[in-house]
Amino acid sequence: MTIDPRSVTGKRLEIAHHIQVLVIGAGPAGISAARRAHQGGADVMLVDENPVPFDVMGESVPQIWGGRMGGQVRNRNAMTERMLEARPDLVELFELGVDVRLGTACWGLFSNQPNLGWMPGLVAGLIDDEQGSYHVRADQIIVATGRRDMGLAFPGWDLPGVLGASAAATLAGLYGAFDGKRAVILGSGPEALLAAQDLMAAGVQITAVVEQAASPLAPQLAAGLQAHGVEIICGQAPRGVNSDAGGVTGLILRDRQIDCDSVLLGVGAVPMIDLLQAAGARCGFDNDRSGFVPTLDKGLQTTLAGIRAAGDCAGIWAAKSADPALARSEGEAAANAALAAIGLSKHAPADLATPPHAPDMGRYRKDWVRATVVEALAEMPVCQCEEVTAREILEVRPPRYLKMPPVANETRSLTQILGDGPPDPDQVKRLTRAGMGPCQGRRCREQIQALLALQEDLALGAVPLAGYRSPVRPMTLTAATAPEDPAIAEIWDSWFGMPRQWVPFWDVEPKYTVAALATEKEHVSE
Structure with missing residues (x-):
């Protein structure tokens, strides 16, 4: 053979x-x-x-x-x-x-x-x-x-000073390099309020905790922060930010403004x-x-x-x-x-702690996305890297740089567009480019999931996350160059002629050239 x-x-x-x-x-x-x-x-x-x-x-x-x-x-x-x-x-x-x-x-x-x-x-x-x-x-x-932290879009969230609560705690605690003095936290769950405690211990002033729900999700932790002078504001969601050349200078709510230099996203760990x-x-x-x-x-x-x-x-x-x-x-x-x-131990599996039943986190995150993204006062990018708005995601519009005319998708539901079953974020990703940027979807993946769940009135868990692919960390082509088998390097040119992957190998020229690219040949399955 x-x-x-x-x-x-x-x-x-x-x-x-x-x-x-x-x-x-x-x-x-x-x-x-x-x-x-x-x-x-x-x-x-x-x-x-x-x-x-x-x-x-x-x-x-x-x-x-x-x-x-x-x-x-x-x-x-x-x-x-x-x-x-x-x-x-x-x-x-x-x-x-x-x-x-x-x-x-x-x-x-x-x-x-x-x-x-x-x-x-x-x-x-x-x-x-x-x-x-x-x-x-x-x-x-x-x-x-x-x-990591779930992203949450609102007008101005792409400015310096809007960051994840866990990221801020890492900058302050692990690096000693958090360049913020007065912060507001969005969300009142345990992870957000524990991050607030860590930041306060590192010398950061937590001015307020803002929660769209009628009461804090973690009331005991919220009461502890209140005892240290942190204002707990419920029933409110961000409407925008004040800013200058250095980024955020304040958070705008429905009926008031809060002076701060950082807005911390704590709606979902x-x-x-x-x-x-x-x-x-x-x-x-x-x-x-x-x-x-x-x-x-x-x-x-x-x-x-x-x-x-x-x-x-x-x-x-x-x-x-x-x-x-x-x-x-x-x-x-x-x-x-x-x-x-690997044969070095005979330990029996340990009995590990299991989580108690938690409140409906899917509904909580959907409520935040509804309050800040769906009910926003202005269009803003949900996917910052590719500048894709919530409307463009829900209407599955092609990227703006293609300058495509309006299509029928704008009046059709996602179910009609994508077929039966739950909406597929990977389909939306391919059609709109939302999630394809340098951050690899870290700021928008969960938001897109919540938007699709809201659009089709589904539980959050019924909508999958957009898929991950390697490399899961950004790499330059220079850094990505790794040693390889010389036998692979000998035929590197064949990777440039994609159609020849479907041509019998015995009918492929020994060296690839554009002129010799045989697109007219009968292709066969591997």
């Missing part, structure tokens, strides 16, 4: 390192997992993208940083030192001999599946400023990537599942865990063998946000299961 020289058959993937346990994320769960796996005798690598490069932060990756990063974030060494001061457990791991790599982002996970069978095992794509992009093979992978979903792990909506989370077994393993999840990316709830010990216990349990899988 003759093998097509342009296929991956017989080609090897260049692997920089082969380790037993790879842990992604150096928060409480990740540090705990790395420590336990090392204690169990495994060869462990712990990677964390913090400190995030300044240019990546400028694209609101992985958090909605909102232009309130202090100048010190440009100094990577200073940020690394600050991070180690904030997380002394990391220093302990260094001293124990764990391979800890800070400023290293994981841009993709790959596992052999029905449509992929040539990987040498579990593979992670990593990237840093020094080595660029490279591949690591691991026997077990524990994903502990944490959380979202599990960061991008790596897992892009890898093909099954994820589903769980109201009690704050959104879409991976399906896990008792060993915290996803539907992909050998890939586990722990910490906030596996689910967020009030008690877990208030007590890092719960995340640490998940990290340790995932490490014990990983050790057992």
